[in-house]
Amino acid sequence: MAGRSRTRLLFTLATPPLLVGYGTHVWLDSLEARYPPIAPDRSSTELLQTPANPVTQHVPHIDIYAARIRLRDLQARSNNPTEKPTKQDLNVAWAQSLLNCSALRFESKVVGLFAKGRFDPGDLGTTPAAFSPDPETGAPRELVNGAMAVLRPPVGDEPLLVKWAVPDAPRRFFEVIARWGYPWRLMTGGRHEMSVEGPFDGEGDEESLGPFVEVRFASAHTYEIVPEEGALSQQKTIPKWAARLHRGYARFLLDTTVKELVEGTK
Numbered sequence: 346m347a348g349r350s351r352t353r354l355l356f357t358l359a360t361p362p363l364l365v366g367y368g369t370h371v372w373l374d375s376l377e378a379r380y381p382p383i384a385p386d387r388s389s390t391e392l393l394q395t396p397a398n399p400v401t402q403h404v405p406h407i408d409i410y411a412a413r414i415r416l417r418d419l420q421a422r423s424n425n426p427t428e429k430p431t432k433q434d435l436n437v438a439w440a441q442s443l444l445n446c447s448a449l450r451f452e453s454k455v456v457g458l459f460a461k462g463r464f465d466p467g468d469l470g471t472t473p474a475a476f477s478p479d480p481e482t483g484a485p486r487e488l489v490n491g492a493m494a495v496l497r498p499p500v501g502d503e504p505l506l507v508k509w510a511v512p513d514a515p516r517r518f519f520e521v522i523a524r525w526g527y528p529w530r531l532m533t534g535g536r537h538e539m540s541v542e543g544p545f546d547g548e549g550d551e552e553s554l555g556p557f558v559e560v561r562f563a564s565a566h567t568y569e570i571v572p573e574e575g576a577l578s579q580q581k582t583i584p585k586w587a588a589r590l591h592r593g594y595a596r597f598l599l600d601t602t603v604k605e606l607v608e609g610t611k
């Protein structure tokens with residue numbers, strides 16, 4: 346259990362500082378311009394937006410970004426590049442592409458080094474079993490060397506939903522100092538959803554390039570409700586700059602995956 350907590354802590358806390366190396370405003374600005382946020386109600390499932398315990402937790406941050414790519418760029422990475430892919434085929438192919446993109450593979454290796462002593466990416470959902478539960482125990486599949494767990498496999502029309510968690514100790518520490526007046530505190534954890542919309546035909550000049558799909562990456566952060574902090578809009582969260590880095594990282598993963606998919610079929 347200790348190993349897993351350390352993995353989660355590392356995943357949650359180490360990601361934004363690692364980004365500072367990249368993190369110029371210019372770079373964030375350009376990602377923000379290319380991937381504006383899209384509205385959660387039309388582009389994510391209710392389970393992404395719902396905290397595990399709606400009485401004691403809330404979800405103040407939901408961020409969803411999307412890109413349009415050619416259907417064939419996505420299908421080229423699918424195990425089963427049939428003429429007429431189902432929604433499930435597309436959702437699986439997109440989730441596997443995103444989790445296996447070079448940036449997340451690298452991050453998963455770093456997590457593996459700390460959690461398991463091996464610089465190995467581990468399970469990124471790309472085995473034949475994909476996102477199904479552990480065949481022996483029936484437990485949800487763990488991905489990224491234990492930093493993420495599958496909450497809902499991509500089945501039928503529903504896309505993959507994964508969760509990650511901050512260990513209780515650091516979260517409680519920030520809850521205590523927030524009570525003393527510190528302006529910020531940590532989330533309980535978060536969820537990611539990876540979904541595909543379409544295919545759509547290209548229009549005008551792009552007709553011959555189509556069909557296209559919209560690929561999306563969604564993040565939601567769950568926080569404990571602290572009654573002393575008052576209304577939900579008053580509840581403390583991570584600082585704005587840290588939230589911006591988290592969103593920048595989500596956009597960076599989407600951007601990296603899209604580029605790798607498009608380059609793969611040149």
Ligand SMILES: *[C@@H]1O[C@H](CO)[C@@H](O)[C@H](O)[C@H]1NC(C)=O
Pocket residue numbers: 422441442445471
């Ligand atoms: C995952 O990424 C690695 C390294 O880029 C690649 O060799 C492998 O084929 C990818 N796996 C899948 C299933 O896409």
